[in-house]
Amino acid sequence: MAAPLPFGRLDGRRAFVSGGARGIGAAIVRSFAGARARVVIADLDLAAASELAGEVGALAAKLDVSDATAVQAVVAQHGPFDILVNNAGVDQHAFFTDTTAEDWTKLLAVNLLSVLACTHAALPAMQAVRFGRIINITSEAARLGSKGGSVYSAAKGGVIAFTKSIARENARYGITANAIAPGPIRTPMLEQAVAKGGDRILRAMTDATLLGRLGEPEEVASAALFLASDQAAYITGETLGVSGGMGLGG
Numbered sequence: 001m002a003a004p005l006p007f008g009r010l011d012g013r014r015a016f017v018s019g020g021a022r023g024i025g026a027a028i029v030r031s032f033a034g035a036r037a038r039v040v041i042a043d044l045d046l047a048a049a050s051e052l053a054g055e056v057g058a059l060a061a062k063l064d065v066s067d068a069t070a071v072q073a074v075v076a077q078h079g080p081f082d083i084l085v086n087n088a089g090v091d092q093h094a095f096f097t098d099t100t101a102e103d104w105t106k107l108l109a110v111n112l113l114s115v116l117a118c119t120h121a122a123l124p125a126m127q128a129v130r131f132g133r134i135i136n137i138t139s140e141a142a143r144l145g146s147k148g149g150s151v152y153s154a155a156k157g158g159v160i161a162f163t164k165s166i167a168r169e170n171a172r173y174g175i176t177a178n179a180i181a182p183g184p185i186r187t188p189m190l191e192q193a194v195a196k197g198g199d200r201i202l203r204a205m206t207d208a209t210l211l212g213r214l215g216e217p218e219e220v221a222s223a224a225l226f227l228a229s230d231q232a233a234y235i236t237g238e239t240l241g242v243s244g245g246m247g248l249g250g
């Protein structure tokens with residue numbers, strides 16, 4: 001076995017970050033690039049992805065992760081990858097009875113089927129070199145449920161179950177698969193929810209944490225960097241909450 005890289009370093013490792021143009025994904029891109037990984041940012045928003053890529057020395061690719069054929073092509077073009085971060089996601093705020101079958105299809109496609117598609121595309125190369133780190137961004141909504149986010153929660157719950165199964169199937173290849181469950185994190189996604197729901201939503205979100213505040217994207221990126229690192233080699237199948245103690249009461 002090669003000597004582990006020093007703590008906080010990913011020298012030369014090739015990383016694919018979906019939805020890396022802004023928010024949590026962008027913080028992960030910055031942190032991985034700072035750790036000297038070679039990062040590909042795959043995002044619907046090519047302009048924002050390219051701007052960030054130019055800033056940190058990464059590559060940008062336009063990709064809709066809910067299109068499995070496009071995912072396969074982008075991974076074939078830019079891969080192989082040592083690290084896969086399935087981060088792209090979309091939410092929706094509506095009571096279940098107000099949602100439609102089209103909503104379910106879209107939410108499941110972007111939040112769950114995309115994780116399957118990216119993993120399916122990236123895994124064979126990881127298996128061939130007997131190394132890989134898969135990090136799936138789920139949500140505390142998956143573990144706690146979410147009033148007004150039932151379909152999103154269902155998709156994110158699927159991500160946790162999928163992560164555990166991939167961990168089981170791939171341990172023998174030296175591949176780990178873990179999930180990160182963020183609580184309320186200050187990103188454009190959350191800002192849009194607050195713009196719609198107002199200060200009441202913001203207060204409810206911060207009150208649900210033990211620490212009584214929003215998290216920052218960099219705090220999720222720190223967890224992703226750790227799980228991608230050689231120091232996390234003995235951790236697999238886990239879901240790490242980065243949520244200020246959400247769900248513990250408070």
Ligand SMILES: NC(=O)c1ccc[n+]([C@@H]2O[C@H](COP(=O)([O-])OP(=O)(O)OC[C@H]3O[C@@H](n4cnc5c(N)ncnc54)[C@H](O)[C@@H]3O)[C@@H](O)[C@H]2O)c1
Nearest residue numbers: 019021022023024044064065088089139184185187188189
């Ligand atoms: N912000 C939070 O409070 C929070 C909490 C729990 C979980 N999460 C999860 O963290 C992840 C990142 O969330 P965020 O808050 O940074 O969101 P965001 O909306 O701020 O950023 C999401 C990024 O994903 C990209 N994206 C969206 N759909 C895509 C698609 N189909 N193909 C490719 N790229 C796509 C967007 O262009 C954007 O760059 C998501 O999976 C989200 O569900 C966020």
